[in-house]
Amino acid sequence: MGLSTHILDTHLGRPAPNVAIVLYQHRDGAWHKIGSAMTDSDGRCRTLLAGHALVAADYKLHFETGPYFGGLQTRTLYPYIEVVFTVADPEQHYHVPLLLAANGYSTYRGS
Numbered sequence: 073m074g075l076s077t078h079i080l081d082t083h084l085g086r087p088a089p090n091v092a093i094v095l096y097q098h099r100d101g102a103w104h105k106i107g108s109a110m111t112d113s114d115g116r117c118r119t120l121l122a123g124h125a126l127v128a129a130d131y132k133l134h135f136e137t138g139p140y141f142g143g144l145q146t147r148t149l150y151p152y153i154e155v156v157f158t159v160a161d162p163e164q165h166y167h168v169p170l171l172l173a174a175n176g177y178s179t180y181r182g183s
Contacts, residue, residue, distance in 0.1 A: 073165040075126055076134060079115045083173045087115025089141045090143075092136040095120040097129050126162040130146070133157075133168060141174055154177050 075095070079088040091111045096103040107122035120133075138151035159166055167182035 073126070073163060074118070075121055075131075075159075076116065076118045076165070076167045077111075077120070078117070078167070078169040079111055080137065080169065080171050081115075081173070082171050084144075087111070087113070089113045089115055091115075091140045093120060094134040094136075095122075096134065097124075097127075098132070099129060103132060106115055114170055116128075120170040126159060126166070128159055128162055130156060130158050135170060135172075137172065137177075146174050150177065153177055157181075177180055 077093065079091055081088045089111055093109055093111065094105060095107040097106050106124045107120040109117050109119045111117050134156045135153045137148060137153055141148040153170065155168060155170065157166070157168055168179060169182045171178045
């Protein structure tokens, strides 16, 4: 059905806009870029598949958090964050949010 993500800056208590995200798929023993996009004003991104079908495989979301925090003039421990996850059933929608702060983050499977 699809893939989406959402970034919430938990320190500021608001969405994180304009964060670059790259989506990779693992196949043939290597990571292959299949899409990239920026979060919108609500911190959401729904266009990472870039026309590719979601298939059963391992995927990686690469979040460019360094430039986001640089724009806030805030130091961060994490210049980028990579979240690897498995799509077992491509008929389902996979929502992988990122809760972000300058010195920590967490993620989960959302709806």
